[in-house]
Amino acid sequence: xxxxxxxxxxxxxxEFVREELSQENAQIAGAVWAMLDxxxxxxxxxxxMLAARAISAQAVPDPILASYMELIxxxxxxxxxxxxxxxxxxxRDSTNSVHGNRFSVLAGDYLFAWVFKKITQAYDNPVPxxxxxxxxxxxxxxxxxxxxxxxxxxxxxxxxxxIARKTAELFAACAEVGAIVALQRTAGASGPHVRxxxxxxxxxxxxxxxxxxxxxxxxxxxxxxxxxxxxxxxxSDLRERKVTLPLIAALESGDAAIRExxxxxxxxxxxxxxxxxxxxxxxxxxxxxxxxxxxxISAFEEQARSALATLPHSEAVAELQALxxxxxxxxx
Amino acid sequence: xxxxxxxxxxxxxxEFVREELSQENAQIAGAVWAMLDxxxxxxxxxxxMLAARAISAQAVPDPILASYMELIxxxxxxxxxxxxxxxxxxxRDSTNSVHGNRFSVLAGDYLFAWVFKKITQAYDNPVPxxxxxxxxxxxxxxxxxxxxxxxxxxxxxxxxxxIARKTAELFAACAEVGAIVALQRTAGASGPHVRxxxxxxxxxxxxxxxxxxxxxxxxxxxxxxxxxxxxxxxxSDLRERKVTLPLIAALESGDAAIRExxxxxxxxxxxxxxxxxxxxxxxxxxxxxxxxxxxxISAFEEQARSALATLPHSEAVAELQALxxxxxxxxx
Numbered sequence: 001x002x003x004x005x006x007x008x009x010x011x012x013x014x015e016f017v018r019e020e021l022s023q024e025n026a027q028i029a030g031a032v033w034a035m036l037d038x039x040x041x042x043x044x045x046x047x048x049m050l051a052a053r054a055i056s057a058q059a060v061p062d063p064i065l066a067s068y069m070e071l072i073x074x075x076x077x078x079x080x081x082x083x084x085x086x087x088x089x090x091x092r093d094s095t096n097s098v099h100g101n102r103f104s105v106l107a108g109d110y111l112f113a114w115v116f117k118k119i120t121q122a123y124d125n126p127v128p129x130x131x132x133x134x135x136x137x138x139x140x141x142x143x144x145x146x147x148x149x150x151x152x153x154x155x156x157x158x159x160x161x162x163i164a165r166k167t168a169e170l171f172a173a174c175a176e177v178g179a180i181v182a183l184q185r186t187a188g189a190s191g192p193h194v195r196x197x198x199x200x201x202x203x204x205x206x207x208x209x210x211x212x213x214x215x216x217x218x219x220x221x222x223x224x225x226x227x228x229x230x231x232x233x234x235x236s237d238l239r240e241r242k243v244t245l246p247l248i249a250a251l252e253s254g255d256a257a258i259r260e261x262x263x264x265x266x267x268x269x270x271x272x273x274x275x276x277x278x279x280x281x282x283x284x285x286x287x288x289x290x291x292x293x294x295x296x297i298s299a300f301e302e303q304a305r306s307a308l309a310t311l312p313h314s315e316a317v318a319e320l321q322a323l324x325x326x327x328x329x330x331x332x
Numbered sequence: 333x334x335x336x337x338x339x340x341x342x343x344x345x346x347e348f349v350r351e352e353l354s355q356e357n358a359q360i361a362g363a364v365w366a367m368l369d370x371x372x373x374x375x376x377x378x379x380x381m382l383a384a385r386a387i388s389a390q391a392v393p394d395p396i397l398a399s400y401m402e403l404i405x406x407x408x409x410x411x412x413x414x415x416x417x418x419x420x421x422x423x424r425d426s427t428n429s430v431h432g433n434r435f436s437v438l439a440g441d442y443l444f445a446w447v448f449k450k451i452t453q454a455y456d457n458p459v460p461x462x463x464x465x466x467x468x469x470x471x472x473x474x475x476x477x478x479x480x481x482x483x484x485x486x487x488x489x490x491x492x493x494x495i496a497r498k499t500a501e502l503f504a505a506c507a508e509v510g511a512i513v514a515l516q517r518t519a520g521a522s523g524p525h526v527r528x529x530x531x532x533x534x535x536x537x538x539x540x541x542x543x544x545x546x547x548x549x550x551x552x553x554x555x556x557x558x559x560x561x562x563x564x565x566x567x568s569d570l571r572e573r574k575v576t577l578p579l580i581a582a583l584e585s586g587d588a589a590i591r592e593x594x595x596x597x598x599x600x601x602x603x604x605x606x607x608x609x610x611x612x613x614x615x616x617x618x619x620x621x622x623x624x625x626x627x628x629i630s631a632f633e634e635q636a637r638s639a640l641a642t643l644p645h646s647e648a649v650a651e652l653q654a655l656x657x658x659x660x661x662x663x664x
Contacts, residue, residue, distance in 0.1 A: 025472055028481070083434040102415040102478055105437055109411060110471035112441070113356060117464035125452065128460060132449035136597055139442035140357055146434055147359070 002083045004049045004319065009042040009066065016067040024114065028107045031095050035074050038090035043323070044174045045070045047210070050323075051178030051203045053316035059182035065123070068115045069133070069174045075111035076138055076170075076308045078104050083142065084240050088233070111283035124184065127177050134173040141165025150241040150266035152259065156248050160212070163219075168211030175207030176200060199311060206320065213300035213327045219244035220293045223284050241266050246284050249292040258283050301327050336381045336651065341374040341398065348399040348625050356446065360439045363427050367406050368404065370422035376506045377402045379542070382655075383510030383535045384650035391514035397455070400447050401506045404463070407443035408502075410436050416572050420564045435595055456516065459509050459525045462547070466505040473497025482573040482598035484591065495551075500543030507539030508532060538639035538652065543593070544630035545659045551576035552625045555616050567609045567662060573598055578616050581624040590615050633659050 022029040032321055045066035052061035081087070081094040082104045088094060096104040112135065120128045145162045148154050179200045183189040194200060221229070222237045223246045237244050250258045261280050268276075284290070304324045311317050346368055354361040377398035384393035413426040414436045420426060427434040444467065452460045461594045477494045480486050511532045515521040522586070526532060553561070554569045555578045569576050593612050600608075616622070636656045643649050 024468075025475060027475060079437055083437055085434075102417075103475070105411055105415055106471050106474045106478065109440070109444070110475065112444060113464055113467035113471055117461060117468050120457065120460040120464050122453065128452040129449060132445055132452050135445035136356075136442055136449050139438050139445055142438045143357065143359060143435070143442065146438065159410055198646070 002044055004053070004061065004316075006042050006046065009045045009049065009063075010036065012063040013042065013045055013067045016064065017071075020118075021071075021114070025110060027103075028110050031078070031099060031103075031107050032071065032074055032111065034092070034098070035077065035089065035095065036070075038092045040070075040073075040090060041215070041302065042070065044073050044170060047171060047174040047320070047323070048178035050316045050320050051175040051207070052182035054203060054311060054314060055179055055182040055199060056186055057314065059186050062181050065177060065181055068119060068131075069170075069177070071111055071115050072135065073170060075108045075115070078111070079108040080142070082108075084236075086236070086240075091228075122218045123177075123181065124190065126195055127180060128181075130173055130177055130190075130195075134169045137165045137169040141167075141169075144243065148243060151243055152251060152262060152266070153248075154243045154248060156245070156252070159243070159245055159248055163212060163215040164208070167215035167218075168208045171211030171214065172204050172208035175210075176204040179203045197230070202307050202310045206304050209300045209303035209307060210324060210327070213297050213304060213324070216245055216293060216297050217327055218298065220246055220290070220297070221282055222246075224290060235281050238262075238265065238277060238280060245293045245296060246289040249290040250284055250287050253288045253292075255283075255287060256286065273327055274311065297327060335392065335423060336378055336385070336648075338374050338378065339396075341377045342368065343502055344395040344400045345374065345377055345399045348396060349403075351611070352450075353403075353446070357560055358444060359435075363410070363431060363435075363439050363441065364403065366424070366430070367409065367422065367427065367573075368402075370424045372402075372422060372566045374402065375546070376405050376502065379503060379506040379539060379652070379655070380510035382633050382652050383507040383539070384514035386535060386643055386646060386652065387511055387514040388518055388530060389646065391518050393510065394513050397509060397513055400451060401502075401509070403443055403447050404467065405502060407440045407447070410443070410472070411440040413622060414440075415478070416568075418564065418568070418572075423560075423564070424636075455509075455513065456522065459512060461524075462505055462509055462512075462527075466501045468475070469497045469501040473499075473501075477574065483575055484579075484583060484594060484598070486575045486580060488577070488584070491575070491577055491580055495544060495547040496540070499547035499550075500540045503543030503546065504536050504540035507542075508536040511535045534639050534642045538636050540561065541632045541635035541639060542656060545629050545636060545656070548577055548621060548629045548632065549659055552578055552622070554578075555613055556622060567613050570594075570597065570612060573655060577625045578621040579626060582616055582619050582621040585620045585624075586617075587619060590619065 014033070017029055017032055017036065037162060047134065048066040048069045049063065050060035052059050077089060078095045081089055081096050086094050087097045095107065099107070115130070116128070121129060135164050140165070141162050145166060148158065148162065176195070180194050183194055183197060183200065189197065219237060222234065222244070226234060258280070261283065265276055265280055301324050305321060308317055308320055346365070349361055349364055349368065353364065379402045380398040381393035381395065409421060410427045413421055414428050414433050418426050419429045427439065431439070448460070448464070451463060473494050473496070477498060480490065480494065508527070512526050515526055515529060515532065522530065551569060554566065554576070557566060559565050579594060586605050590612070593615065597608055597612055633656050637653060640649055640652055
């Protein structure tokens with residue numbers, strides 16, 4: 001039986017990169033390998049495989065499909081780091097800081113194209129369409145996020161729309177294609193209507209709500225966690241002029257001091273001193289922003305749990321439930 | 333009847349962008365529109381449509397498919413200009429110089445994803461696979477080109493491999509998918525074997541050889557043409573440390589002065605003076621590089637013509653033949 005523990009999945013993805021991608025472009029495979037090796041949580045491939053097993057005890061999860069989902073994620077990270085001009089990723093030098101922006105743009109493009117080549121060769125619709133739509137949503141979300149840089153008038157709903165596209169769509173797609181491929185293989189389901197299967201819909205909803213909770217938590221950690229815990233400097237989002245829920249919640253509460261300080265910080269556009277950033281972070285930590293952001297996380301978590309509650313109980317469903325509980329941990 | 337003149341095709345592509353893409357992301361559509369409006373030659377969509385008509389007089393060319401091919405090309409140009417740090421494209425400010433690198437990376441990603449979403453929804457295999465493979469070849473070629481920057485030991489064959497991937501594959505795919513979709517619709521051909529149809533093979537070979545001739549000519553124009561003729565400063569390739577056929581041919585001829593001058597120019601890595609570039613260009617223009625490069629263009633042109641010679645005569649085939657003749661014009 002194929003296990004779905006984090007280390008087992010990482011082994012699967014790394015082996016896949018070594019065997020398949022290295023032969024086609026060793027330099028790009030090396031960059032991907034370095035990023036995998038820095039240690040992500042393999043949440044997306046795990047979700048893909050668990051969703052397959054949630055279909056039925058007989059369903060065999062597809063580790064190749066799971067690997068493609070992680071590679072799409074890695075490709076978006078490589079481009080994100082170019083877009084954000086980030087020097088650290090997962091506690092190590094980012095691809096752009098090792099190989100430069102030019103290589104990073106091409107490496108991300110190559111990964112997208114290579115994964116789509118493989119996907120269109122090996123998987124029937126609607127899988128290729130779901131993945132291409134998801135990728136266009138991610139880019140759409142990233143463009144909206146870029147346009148919202150430093151915009152203190154950004155509303156909570158606009159923020160949710162951005163993170164839905166840039167983050168939740170990928171988790172939703174992981175759960176959905178994991179389930180669809182399992183259904184196609186066990187029940188011989190075919191055609192676009194497989195997306196309407198109640199179990200597929202429930203798993204997609206689960207993935208989406210999980211992704212929302214995951215991103216809000218990530219945005220909270222940027223404010224409350226230490227550099228050693230998140231692998232990049234605290235306050236990176238503020239440095240990059242990203243307006244996220246903790247700041248929006250603080251502004252909603254009518255805190256004039258925070259509004260003024262944030263406006264001054266964004267206006268300085270990167271030339272602000274480190275202590276100004278630290279003072280802003282300290283204010284966010286001390287105010288109502290943190291509990292309010294935690295409430296938003298809990299609401300999405302609850303939504304994820306409810307989606308799973310419609311499924312017949314199984315070991316896979318229990319593992320998916322357990323994944324949502326990790327979202328309430330803020331110490332790591 | 334759908335016409336395949338340059339202006340008609342541009343109208344088709346521009347209308348498609350206005351109607352389809354604008355609704356989904358107005359900002360990205362605006363950037364694409366600006367690039368189309370700057371006036372490319374619409375060679376790729378023309379080839380796609382002419383290849384369809386070369387299948388049979390009854391075949392109806394697909395202007396939407398042709399538009400997708402132009403959009404893939406535009407997306408690669410947007411990323412190329414980031415990678416090359418180019419400020420001009422088609423005589424106007426490049427997307428990165430207007431909107432910045434961050435937006436340009438995301439806009440290119442979005443276009444790729446959006447086109448693949450549409451393609452996987454509307455076209456059967458092997459079309460999506462051909463396009464995804466082509467895109468991974470383009471990126472592979474670009475990575476190889478980047479790695480070959482300033483490498484005076486680059487051989488003619490290595491150069492041909494790079495341009496085959498980065499340029500010829502796209503023209504080959506344009507001709508191939510144009511022909512395949514026409515066959516699928518008129519003769520009800522289906523399955524991957526449609527790629528083996530002799531007419532499809534001939535049109536693909538034509539597109540490939542045309543693309544090779546096109547890129548070698550482009551690399552020659554960078555040396556022999558004026559800025560007003562090519563819409564970017566002469567010698568841009570040398571400035572970007574790209575080693576192309578004119579330089580390779582000059583080095584092959586054993587010209588020690590050029591080797592020394594090129595080595596010095598590349599070693600200066602962008603800090604060299606404009607007059608050093610001009611002196612290098614003047615030497616390339618005066619030596620055997622130009623006639624040798626023209627011979628390579630003629631050979632690929634001849635290969636393109638031979639591929640077409642296997643097809644039954646038709647108006648479309650005559651138009652494709654005429655396209656190859658434009659490759660011997662060096663004054664524009």
